[in-house]
Amino acid sequence: MKILMKSVDMICVSNKDGKISPIKYKFVGKDEQIHIVKINRILERNEERLAGNRMYIYKVMSIINNSQRVYEMKYELATCKWYIYKM
């Protein structure tokens, strides 16, 4: 997997306990087209506090270009931004 750290527009769910889960996101690809990707499954959740900066890390599964991909996304609490982290 390669580190991408590409920011995306995300639709996510924040449940009653404050647990945040990504649902689907939109980003502009290299082809300058808008892509919409659905998160099919969340396989793992982790949290990091590097340099005191909290981020949630999600290992997720999506169908991209007709193939099933497992990759990682990040959510930065201080800025409320979502990123494709590693793919």
Add this chain to the structure above:
Amino acid sequence: MKKYIFHIDANSAYLSWQAVYDLQHGNAIDLRNISAAIGGDKSKRKGIILAKSLKAKQAGVKTGQPLFEALKVCPELTIVSPNYQLYMKCSDEMTAIIQTFSKKVERFSVDECFMELSCENPIVIAYQIKEYIHKTLGFTVNIGISTNKLLAKMGSELEKPDKIHTMFKEEIMEKMWPLPVNELFMVGRATYKKLTKYGINTIGQLANSDIDFLNQIMKSHGRLIWHYANGLDSSPVKKDNRKIKGIGNSTTTPFDVDDIRYASLFILSLTEMVAIRLRANNMMCHVVHVSYHRASKGGGQGRQRKLITPTDQTNTIYQTALELFKEIWDEGPVRHFGVRVTMLNTANIYQRSIFDEKNLEKKRRLNQNIDLLRVKYGSQTIKRASFIASGINNVNGGVHDNYPMMTSLL
């Protein structure tokens, strides 16, 4: 169980904190592994080096050096502008982790803490702290272990980075005495010069010098560093006192002051000190007090004023203090001045107001940089032009002239 003191010090703090933050945001390059430095503004080639990587250090880049000079000795130097908010966060998180190991933690500077703990095996604890900080926050620390603060600090200064060192009394002959005397805590540039003039080049030579002789040439400071060289220090680990009511400094003047120019310089020099301490505590003040005592027959006056919005700015405090002084001064000779600020709040939750000064953020950054310089190189490093040839110290109030400030008191 025995009582131990630990000194925990982040390795090239600003630089490694920035490096970790950049990596977290997908930066492919680790600033710690290349020639890199934190400082001013590269595009304008202005400002100074605040922190540097090991590679930059080997190339001859020095902390405090102007950027253009650093780029001369190391043209491939990557320069990153400082991000003080990030550094405060790293500092807070590091302190918070250390506080999970002991209730007695003193934050000594932005990247250093002292910790007191009674335990069986301090080395095991130190490894736990070091690894926990590394794993959680992503940066490395050095830890010094001893039975007093001075020796713990001298221990953490030994080989870096990511190391643990003990510096017990019985080890100082071997580990501390061979070091050059300017590596001793509180031996600044001026002291170093003086000591070498008398042939004192190592900490060991200082330790074995005659204390009366040192007292003669350097007064109380001479006695202090003699004690330090012998590993003697009994200062307690002070828990963070976040509820300070006020910060004030006062000074007795060496001559009768009956001229507003001199009076304003004394008030300014005291304000400099008060404002540095205020900012060092990450606080803002809402009230400014000024007071003076008359030369003859004692007596004096004081007055205070509430500001429209809280501030940590030297200029704002100074202007208010001067205004107040002008209101209460009867133009008679003065021998004592005092400046004090109260109603303190933490600077983090500062509310913006329409009454804010222009360019407040810029001014705050300026003050932060001036503070850093003075802490590192002494109060005389940078001063206002009005003090030139005045014979008055530019920063006043119970601190040894020319020695590192703020953190200078164990």
